[in-house]
Amino acid sequence: MGDVFKALADPTRRAILxxxxxxxxxxxxxLCTRLISKHGLSSSRQAVSQHLDxxxxxxxxxxxxxxxxxxxxxxxxxxxxxxxxxxxPTD
Amino acid sequence: xxxxxxxxxxxxxxxxxxxxxxxLGFLPKNDVPxxxxxxLTVVSPEEPDGVExxxxxxxxxxxxxxxxxxxxxxxxxxxxxxxxVHAEFDRLKGLGVTFTQEPTVMxxxxxxxxxxxxxxxxxxxxxxxxxx
Numbered sequence: 001m002g003d004v005f006k007a008l009a010d011p012t013r014r015a016i017l018x019x020x021x022x023x024x025x026x027x028x029x030x031l032c033t034r035l036i037s038k039h040g041l042s043s044s045r046q047a048v049s050q051h052l053d054x055x056x057x058x059x060x061x062x063x064x065x066x067x068x069x070x071x072x073x074x075x076x077x078x079x080x081x082x083x084x085x086x087x088x089p090t091d
Numbered sequence: 092x093x094x095x096x097x098x099x100x101x102x103x104x105x106x107x108x109x110x111x112x113x114x115l116g117f118l119p120k121n122d123v124p125x126x127x128x129x130x131l132t133v134v135s136p137e138e139p140d141g142v143e144x145x146x147x148x149x150x151x152x153x154x155x156x157x158x159x160x161x162x163x164x165x166x167x168x169x170x171x172x173x174x175x176v177h178a179e180f181d182r183l184k185g186l187g188v189t190f191t192q193e194p195t196v197m198x199x200x201x202x203x204x205x206x207x208x209x210x211x212x213x214x215x216x217x218x219x220x221x222x223x
Contacts (some may be wrong), residue, residue: 003211017099023193026192026206027164027165027166027191028163028164028166028190028193028205029164029166029190029191029204030165030191033195033197033202034195034197037197037198037200038197038198045164061208068155068159068162068163068164069162069163069165069191070164070165071191084117
């Protein structure tokens with residue numbers, strides 16, 4: 001599994017996670033359009049695709065093929081490695 | 092010079108004619124036999140003398156790899172203007188249309204993306220109405 005910390009270190013990748021949290025199961029097209037229209041990011045489709053590869057390697061995004069379409073789903077469970085390592089205050 | 096036609100490749104002209112008329116609501120305009128295929132166009136009822144959409148056969152070997160790659164990434168081949176994306180989404184969902192993107196506000200425009208059942212994704216889009 002790739003590095004969760006490295007995956008989170010990039011603002012575009014964090015924006016991708018924000019958008020997937022708002023709606024899970026997006027195509028590459030929808031994600032790219034959201035990054036441009038809502039975050040003012042001008043990353044190329046290829047760059048977004050590479051960001052998705054990094055997020056997928058870290059287990060934060062899963063790609064799902066459904067018929068002829070490809071959707072991207074958010075998985076926040078790798079974030080547990082962070083709070084397992086540095087625990088949250090209990091109060 | 093003016094633009095009077097726009098084309099889209101379809102995997103079956105008869106099926107495409109049904110989808111673009113019965114489901115989307117366009118009107119047949121030209122239907123001329125051309126060997127094994129047809130010169131087949133539809134127009135919007137809102138602009139019967141406007142741009143014609145040519146439903147073009149996809150039998151050239153380059154077409155399918157191209158359209159399939161676009162579909163996999165969710166990229167619409169073209170976009171049609173509607174007054175209300177949510178209303179169209181509800182209407183088309185009711186007719187069994189598959190959407191790869193539900194209505195989403197993208198800056199000043201609301202868009203959704205549907206499958207035309209003939210090998211393409213189509214975006215529908217509306218500019219935001221001024222706040223009332």
